Amino acid sequence: MELHFTCSKEEEEELKKTGIVQVEGSTFSIDISNQIKLMKDKKLTTIIDVNGTSTFWNPTLEPDPRVQGHGSRGEKRGLGGFLWSPDYSTKGKYLQDVVKRGIIKAISIAHKQIVTYYDKNAYACEDERLNDLELYLMMFIAQNFEDPHGTSRKLDFMYQFIEILIFLMREDIYYRSRFLSLFNNVPQFQLTEAEEDNIKRWN
Numbered sequence: 089m090e091l092h093f094t095c096s097k098e099e100e101e102e103l104k105k106t107g108i109v110q111v112e113g114s115t116f117s118i119d120i121s122n123q124i125k126l127m128k129d130k131k132l133t134t135i136i137d138v139n140g141t142s143t144f145w146n147p148t149l150e151p152d153p154r155v156q157g158h159g160s161r162g163e164k165r166g167l168g169g170f171l172w173s174p175d176y177s178t179k180g181k182y183l184q185d186v187v188k189r190g191i192i193k194a195i196s197i198a199h200k201q202i203v204t205y206y207d208k209n210a211y212a213c214e215d216e217r218l219n220d221l222e223l224y225l226m227m228f229i230a231q232n233f234e235d236p237h238g239t240s241r242k243l244d245f246m247y248q249f250i251e252i253l254i255f256l257m258r259e260d261i262y263y264r265s266r267f268l269s270l271f272n273n274v275p276q277f278q279l280t281e282a283e284e285d286n287i288k289r290w291n
Contacts, residue, residue: 089134089135089136090134090135090136091116091118091123091132091133091134091135092132092133092134092135092144093131093132094130094131094132094133095126095130095131095132099131103126103131104116108122108126109122118132120175120176123176124148124176127146127147127148127149127176128148128149130146130149133145133146134146134147136153136154138153138154147173147175147176147177148173148176148177148178149177151171151172152169152170152171152172152173154169155169155170155171169282170183192241192245195245195248195249195252196244196245196248198252199248199251199252202252202255210255210259211251211254211255213254213258215258217268218254218257218258218264221254221271222250222251222254225250226247226250229243229246229247229250230243232287232291233246234290234291253267
């Protein structure tokens with residue numbers, strides 16, 4: 089991601105004098121907090137590659153043009169990464185700091201309360217089908233959900249999520265019959281290049 093000034097040359101020079109823009113030879117650097125401020129003031133933007141074309145993108149104010157389906161043309165979402173930058177935009181930070189943390193906390197609370205208030209052996213199961221399914225899912229998670237920050241946060245969340253799912257299947261035949269039917273008929277998917285790169289990058 090290349091930074092590009094959209095303000096006048098006079099404003100750019102003034103920013104360099106104040107120290108907000110650190111000049112290093114023929115290059116410059118700006119810390120992220122000042123980048124965000126300048127982008128929101130529309131004095132700075134970025135240049136990124138979108139399908140081989142250099143494209144201007146203000147990540148504080150605009151959705152990522154590399155994410156297919158973010159426009160008003162009725163495309164399907166799901167290809168690419170975050171629609172809104174989690175580092176620069178208010179919406180992206182809301183997803184990261186409020187929505188995702190809220191989901192993780194809700195799963196954690198439910199996981200604990202099931203044992204505390206319903207059944208201390210809630211996550212034990214005698215159905216070999218469910219045990220096999222849980223073992224497969226847990227092993228896959230252990231091998232593929234390494235936290236890039238070196239914490240167990242992602243693993244803990246995923247383990248709890250799976251245990252709650254298996255508990256619901258064990259306890260309620262409505263969920264058990266439908267989820268087993270679902271798992272028996274899961275289609276094979278071809279990962280996109282970006283998805284394969286994401287697995288390689290964070291494993």
